[in-house]
Amino acid sequence: MQKNILFLVTGMTPQIITETLYALAVDSENSDKWVPTEIHVLTTAKGKIQIRSRLFNDGIFEQFLKDFHLLNMRFDDSTVHVISHQGKELEDLKTLDDNELAANETCRLIKLFTEDDNSKLHVSIAGGRKTMGFYAGYALSLYGRAQDSMSHVLVSEEFEFASNFYYPTPYEHYVGKYNSQERLNAQHAKVFLANIPFVRLRHALPDTHPLKMDGYQFSDVVEQINQSNQNLSLEIDFTHKYIRVNRGEQVNIPPRELAMLMWFADNKVKGKSGIKAPTGKAKGENSVAENQIIEELTADYLKHYDDLKGSETSIVVNKEFFDSTKSKLKKHLEKKLGVELAARILPKQNGRSMPFYLPIESEYITIKDNFKDRLVSIQ
Known part of the structure; x- marks a missing residue:
C-alpha cells in the first residue's frame, strides 16, 4: 500500500x-x-x-x-x-x-x-x-x-x-x-x-x-563529507596495523590491504613515479618480461607484507592478486571513511597504461614503523 x-x-x-x-x-x-x-x-x-x-x-x-x-x-x-x-x-x-x-x-x-x-x-x-x-x-x-x-x-x-x-x-x-x-x-x-x-x-x-x-x-555525516574537501593527511601505523586520516579515529585494515597501502606510501615517500600494475595471466604462459615484472612486484610487496604476516611464499603479485587486493582496500576504506574521503587515499592512475600512485603529497604522509629502517622518511 x-x-x-x-x-x-x-x-x-x-x-x-x-x-x-x-x-x-x-x-x-x-x-x-x-x-x-x-x-x-x-x-x-x-x-x-x-x-x-x-x-x-x-x-x-x-x-x-x-x-x-x-x-x-x-x-x-x-x-x-x-x-x-x-x-x-x-x-x-x-x-x-x-x-x-x-x-x-x-x-x-x-x-x-x-x-x-x-x-x-x-x-x-x-x-x-x-x-x-x-x-x-x-x-x-x-x-x-x-x-x-x-x-x-x-x-x-x-x-x-x-x-x-x-x-x-x-x-x-x-x-x-x-x-x-x-x-x-x-x-x-x-x-x-x-x-x-x-x-x-x-x-x-x-x-x-x-x-x-x-x-x-x-x-x-556532515563532518565526513566536509573532510573530503579539506587538505588531507594520512598517518600509517604499520606496527599497530591502523591508519588515521586528518588525525581522526584509528581505522584498522587487514594485513594484505594494509601492506598494499604501505607499499604505495613507501613508493610516494621515496619520490618514485608510481607502481605499474602487472599484466599477463594468472594461470598459463606469460612472456619472460611479464614474469620478471611479476617477480619484482612480488618481492617489493612482500617487503611490507612479510613484516605483518610472516613469510607467505604462496603470494604472487600477478594481475589477479593486484586487482583483488586493491578492490578489497577500496571497499574497506569506503566502509570506514566514506566514498569521498576514501577516493582521496586510494591508489589511482592518470591513464590505463600509467603507473598507480597515492594521490597525497609526500609531506602529508606520516609513517610509523618499528620493524626496520627501510624507508627514506619515517616520521
Missing part, C-alpha cells in the same frame, strides 16, 4: 500544519493535489502543547477533515515527535547542543521515512526556528528520492498573523486581524505553496556510504 507521508518542523505555530495540508490536498489552484496518509511533526515540548491544545483538543484538525471530506489520515500524539535529550523533552532550542539534537532527530526521521520503497515523502520547511527548516531541507537532500518533494507555505498578507486562522474555510468564518479590531473572513484567504527543488545525493552514493548506515548522527 502506498504511503504518502507529510513531514513538518514546527514551533509555536501549529497552523503551519493545516495551511500546508490545505495547499497540498485541497487548494483548487493546485492542479496536482497530494493527500497524505500520515502526518509527522517534529517539534519541541512547547510546540507539542500547542498542537494538542489547538489542533486536537479544540477539534480544529477534525473539523478540517470534515470540511473537505478527507478520510484515513493518521495524525495524533504518536506522530508528533519531540526533540529530546536523555529522555527529557526540550522546551525550546536555545543552545548549540539543542540545535545539534534537532539536526540529528530530523536526519533520523527523514532517513526512516525514505527507507520504505512504497512511500512518498513531502517535507515542509515553513515552521519552527530557521535552523530546523534548514536541517529538514539538508536532510532531504541527503536522503530524498525521485518521488520525494519539499515546499514552503505562505498565506495572503492580511491573514499572516490573524488570530485563530488555520486554513481557508469553505464557508464564512471570521477571524481577528493582527493589531486591529477588524474581522477577516477566512473563506477569502489565499494559501500559496512554493515547491522547492533540491539536489538529491542518495542515489549517487553506494550502499556502503555512511549516509545509508545506522548509527551515524547528522554531525558525523
Whole structure:
C-alpha cells in the first residue's frame, strides 16, 4: 500500500500544519493535489502543547477533515515527535547542543521515512526556528528520492498573523486581524505553496556510504563529507596495523590491504613515479618480461607484507592478486571513511597504461614503523 507521508518542523505555530495540508490536498489552484496518509511533526515540548491544545483538543484538525471530506489520515500524539535529550523533552532550542539534537532527530526521521520503497515523502520547511527548516531541507537532500518533494507555505498578507486562522474555510468564518479590531473572513484567504527543488545525493552514493548506515548522527555525516574537501593527511601505523586520516579515529585494515597501502606510501615517500600494475595471466604462459615484472612486484610487496604476516611464499603479485587486493582496500576504506574521503587515499592512475600512485603529497604522509629502517622518511 502506498504511503504518502507529510513531514513538518514546527514551533509555536501549529497552523503551519493545516495551511500546508490545505495547499497540498485541497487548494483548487493546485492542479496536482497530494493527500497524505500520515502526518509527522517534529517539534519541541512547547510546540507539542500547542498542537494538542489547538489542533486536537479544540477539534480544529477534525473539523478540517470534515470540511473537505478527507478520510484515513493518521495524525495524533504518536506522530508528533519531540526533540529530546536523555529522555527529557526540550522546551525550546536555545543552545548549540539543542540545535545539534534537532539536526540529528530530523536526519533520523527523514532517513526512516525514505527507507520504505512504497512511500512518498513531502517535507515542509515553513515552521519552527530557521535552523530546523534548514536541517529538514539538508536532510532531504541527503536522503530524498525521485518521488520525494519539499515546499514552503505562505498565506495572503492580511491573514499572516490573524488570530485563530488555520486554513481557508469553505464557508464564512471570521477571524481577528493582527493589531486591529477588524474581522477577516477566512473563506477569502489565499494559501500559496512554493515547491522547492533540491539536489538529491542518495542515489549517487553506494550502499556502503555512511549516509545509508545506522548509527551515524547528522554531525558525523556532515563532518565526513566536509573532510573530503579539506587538505588531507594520512598517518600509517604499520606496527599497530591502523591508519588515521586528518588525525581522526584509528581505522584498522587487514594485513594484505594494509601492506598494499604501505607499499604505495613507501613508493610516494621515496619520490618514485608510481607502481605499474602487472599484466599477463594468472594461470598459463606469460612472456619472460611479464614474469620478471611479476617477480619484482612480488618481492617489493612482500617487503611490507612479510613484516605483518610472516613469510607467505604462496603470494604472487600477478594481475589477479593486484586487482583483488586493491578492490578489497577500496571497499574497506569506503566502509570506514566514506566514498569521498576514501577516493582521496586510494591508489589511482592518470591513464590505463600509467603507473598507480597515492594521490597525497609526500609531506602529508606520516609513517610509523618499528620493524626496520627501510624507508627514506619515517616520521
